[in-house]
Amino acid sequence: MTAAPGQPARSVLACGEVRTCLLPSVQALDARAAAQLLRLRADEHVRVSERPSMYALSPEILTGVDCRLPASNGTKVRGVGTVAARAVLTEGRLLQSTAYFSLPATGPDMRRPWGQYLVRPGLVEPFGKLPQQATADGVLRGAGRGELDLGMISEGLLAQLRRHALLDRRVPFKSSPTRLRWVARRVPAGERASLANFTVAEGGLRTMELRLPEGIPAASAAGLCEDLALHDWLLTTVQHMLDNNRIGAIDGPSVVEALHPVVVHLLHLWMPRAHVDPALSHLWDVLEDKPGFSRQWENLSRRIRDRLALQAVAMPHQALSTS
Amino acid sequence: MLIFAASDKGGTGRSVTSANLAYHRALAGDDVCYLDFDFGSPTAAAVFDVADARQATEDRGLHAYLTGEVSEPARIDVWSETEHQVLRYPPPGCGRLVLMPGDVSGGEFATSDDNLRRCVDLLMTLYYEFDLVVVDLSAGRSYAVDMALEATAQPEMRDVTARWLVFHRWTRQHVAAAASLVFGKRGIVAGGADRGHDEAALRNSIRFVRAAVPDPESPLWSQVSPTQSAWMRKADGDLKQLASTHGIGYSQVLGSVPLEPVLQWREQLITDEDVLDSQIANEATWEALRQLSVRLTDDKYWEEA
Numbered sequence: 001m002t003a004a005p006g007q008p009a010r011s012v013l014a015c016g017e018v019r020t021c022l023l024p025s026v027q028a029l030d031a032r033a034a035a036q037l038l039r040l041r042a043d044e045h046v047r048v049s050e051r052p053s054m055y056a057l058s059p060e061i062l063t064g065v066d067c068r069l070p071a072s073n074g075t076k077v078r079g080v081g082t083v084a085a086r087a088v089l090t091e092g093r094l095l096q097s098t099a100y101f102s103l104p105a106t107g108p109d110m111r112r113p114w115g116q117y118l119v120r121p122g123l124v125e126p127f128g129k130l131p132q133q134a135t136a137d138g139v140l141r142g143a144g145r146g147e148l149d150l151g152m153i154s155e156g157l158l159a160q161l162r163r164h165a166l167l168d169r170r171v172p173f174k175s176s177p178t179r180l181r182w183v184a185r186r187v188p189a190g191e192r193a194s195l196a197n198f199t200v201a202e203g204g205l206r207t208m209e210l211r212l213p214e215g216i217p218a219a220s221a222a223g224l225c226e227d228l229a230l231h232d233w234l235l236t237t238v239q240h241m242l243d244n245n246r247i248g249a250i251d252g253p254s255v256v257e258a259l260h261p262v263v264v265h266l267l268h269l270w271m272p273r274a275h276v277d278p279a280l281s282h283l284w285d286v287l288e289d290k291p292g293f294s295r296q297w298e299n300l301s302r303r304i305r306d307r308l309a310l311q312a313v314a315m316p317h318q319a320l321s322t323s
Numbered sequence: 324m325l326i327f328a329a330s331d332k333g334g335t336g337r338s339v340t341s342a343n344l345a346y347h348r349a350l351a352g353d354d355v356c357y358l359d360f361d362f363g364s365p366t367a368a369a370v371f372d373v374a375d376a377r378q379a380t381e382d383r384g385l386h387a388y389l390t391g392e393v394s395e396p397a398r399i400d401v402w403s404e405t406e407h408q409v410l411r412y413p414p415p416g417c418g419r420l421v422l423m424p425g426d427v428s429g430g431e432f433a434t435s436d437d438n439l440r441r442c443v444d445l446l447m448t449l450y451y452e453f454d455l456v457v458v459d460l461s462a463g464r465s466y467a468v469d470m471a472l473e474a475t476a477q478p479e480m481r482d483v484t485a486r487w488l489v490f491h492r493w494t495r496q497h498v499a500a501a502a503s504l505v506f507g508k509r510g511i512v513a514g515g516a517d518r519g520h521d522e523a524a525l526r527n528s529i530r531f532v533r534a535a536v537p538d539p540e541s542p543l544w545s546q547v548s549p550t551q552s553a554w555m556r557k558a559d560g561d562l563k564q565l566a567s568t569h570g571i572g573y574s575q576v577l578g579s580v581p582l583e584p585v586l587q588w589r590e591q592l593i594t595d596e597d598v599l600d601s602q603i604a605n606e607a608t609w610e611a612l613r614q615l616s617v618r619l620t621d622d623k624y625w626e627e628a
Contacts, residue, residue: 024451145393152394159444169479171451174354176419203398244416246352 011123013132014184014218015139016100017150018225019158020233021177025167028092028265031056037166038087040157055275058087060219062121063099063153064114069124070138070147075131079103079148081117081124084219085157088226091269095161096230098222099153105130122218124148136183140207151179173261175237178204180229184212184221195283198228206232210283220277227276228284231293234269238262238300247307255311259304267304270297325446325485326457326619327471329511331500333364333462336534337490339590340580340612342370345457346592347616349401349420350413353454356421360460360467362386362432365425367459370590372407373399377424386426388445389438389470396423396445409594418454434470442474450483455619464509472511476518486625487511487529488577493536493562502569505529527627530577532615537582577624578615583608 023029029037034056035046044059062082069079085099100122107125117125143149158177162169193216196209206229212221241247247258272294273281287293328341342357349355359367365384368377380397388396401420402413413420432438449456460467475485489511491501505511511529516522537544539555547555566572585593585604593612597604618624 022451024447149394155394159448162447163444163479168482169447170482174452174454176354176452177448202400202403244352244418246416 010104010186010214011102011218012105012130012186013136014100014102014186014212014221015136015150016098016182016218016222016225017154018096018098018180018182018222018229019151019154019177020094020096020180020226020229021158021162022171022173022175022237022265023089023093023095023167024162024169024171026170026172027168029089029166030054030092033166034089034092037161037164038089040087049275052274053269053271054091056089057275060084060086060121061157062118064117065124065148066111068147069103069126069130069135070141070143070149071131071134072137072141073131073134075134077131077135078127079107079124080111080127082121083124083148083150083153084122085153086219086222087157087161090230093265093269094230094233095158096226097154097157097161098226099150099157100218100222101150102218103130103135105132132185136185136209139183140181140209142181150181154179172265173241176204176240178206178229178233178236180206180208180225180232182208182210182221182225184210184218186214187211189214193280193283195286198287200232204236213279216277216279220280224276224280224283227273228287231270231272231297234266235293235296235300238266238297238304242300242303252311255307259308262304263308267301270294270301324455324620325450325475325483326455327460327485327487328457328490329460329468329487329504330462330490331504332491332497335462335490335492335497336580336586337462338366338459339370339586340490340532340534340615341457341459341488342367343592343612344616344619345420345455347613348455348619349418351616352416352418354418354421354452355455355457356423356449356453358385358423358449358456358458359425360385360458360471362425362461362465362467364461365427366590367422368399368424370592371399371401371420371422372405372410372591373401373422373424375406376404380424382426382428384424384426386428386432389441390432391437391441398423407592407594409596410592421453432466434466434473439470439473439477442470443477443480446474447479447483464504464511464514468511469514472515472518472520476515476520485528486619488532488619489529490532490534493533493579495562495565498562498566498569498571501531502566502571506570527625529575530624531571531575532577533579535582535586536579541581543582543584577618578611580611580615581605581607 031048035048038046038056038058040061041059047057049055064082066080069077083099083101088096101124106129191213194211198208200206273284328337330337345355345357359365376399383393383397385396387393399422401422405411489501489505491497512526515525539559593604593609598606598609
């Protein structure tokens, strides 16, 4: 790349990883506390919006990298630049961190002074030509030893936030974090963004492939992926709770106890595309159509409400029979 | 809740019993994570029958994580990775059972600030995720024990319930050794107090588990001579006396696991199939393990003596 300093280099690939978890705090944070938590830098503000749902977005922090790029076929390509990371808190309850970067098709064969990388935040330049397919596959597969590890950067940020003094380090219920790895291939400006693939793997891993028109910033893709990851986490978590025999087989007051956290902390969080770039929000339609994210969520919440209703019906009956 | 499994000597059934407890809790619907902190001789992979999966995660285990070589330790989902015929079909509604293996090549190492930080991060992450986290610690006053004491003494872990199980076999040497591991001059209680633990609270979060306890009344010994039988009863009574003089008497014991032939030959999980169908294992063993697993979280058994 021979772009002059300050000029954004044309990227061909953007990749990232989002981690989603429950905030370790008994109370959900309000907007002010959320802004304090996400204040990763003194020189930039946290963006907080309260409509239609409370959403706080941290400023971006940069991590300088100089290491091998992930590659599925073992190709060794060194990359130098910066990886951007940011954190999001939704409704003061769900915490996410994303690490992401863009890659141009080619880069210079020698390392340049750091200043030149710093003026292109979130861009990692390959030494020579970028093996696009292998790198994209490598990112989705996960970094090997010595390769640029997005998971490590996003997990590091998440761990730092979870240690914050604002939090009481107590969770209202147990839940597993999820990670979503994504790659977005650049297509010419004017084409429509599209979702090529979304997979759910074991161990809380999800992968996604996008086509992203030039002109739409990688941060918008990161925002879309955060939104999808958040809703996927909700589905995964509530489904796991309902599958458990603690809820499936029991009856009586313990059902209320077991479902209580879902009702108090999770049911109101469902709000797809609330904070997604309008140029990308149509990508949600694909997932709504198949597998049908909202359909599944409605079904789950109906199940929960029905269980609780059944419980409520039984109660006065029991009270009468014992009097 | 965090459960640390410790023992003074090797061969006390610490790993195999704690793995069985994890298994029982998962069957009952808890999400359980089992951490193999037995640096130097990790055995959990064999107990859960996940040798192939372990091979695939070689060098990405807990040891590599704590020393900073990898960003996250490998996880093995036991239900889906096991080669065990019965474990592969867990009953519907059971919880997750995840193993974090140690590294075969990893030995003991001293606790530094960095790996202590990573240890606390890991324990907190798992505490947020799992109902029960079982940590199998290397035998003796090892670095693993030090690290567990040091980590749980950190201010961020103050609100986390951590309980200790100390496993010992039912012999004079083992009883004395277990008592000294806990109450000795360089024991867990003293070491914990040095690191900022409240001594009384730490003392009360420790219970003993007697493993491979021969029952003189068991049919196993029905063929022995009357003199042998009388001697066994006497020895058993003496041991009870000894245990109580060492301060690890009845009130400090969470439970005993009877001598189980299956476990004498092979470190493995005792499934209901082993007890009911093939009948190679004793029902008393299954029942003892189940009871013990319930008592882990039953506060009645953890009240101040």
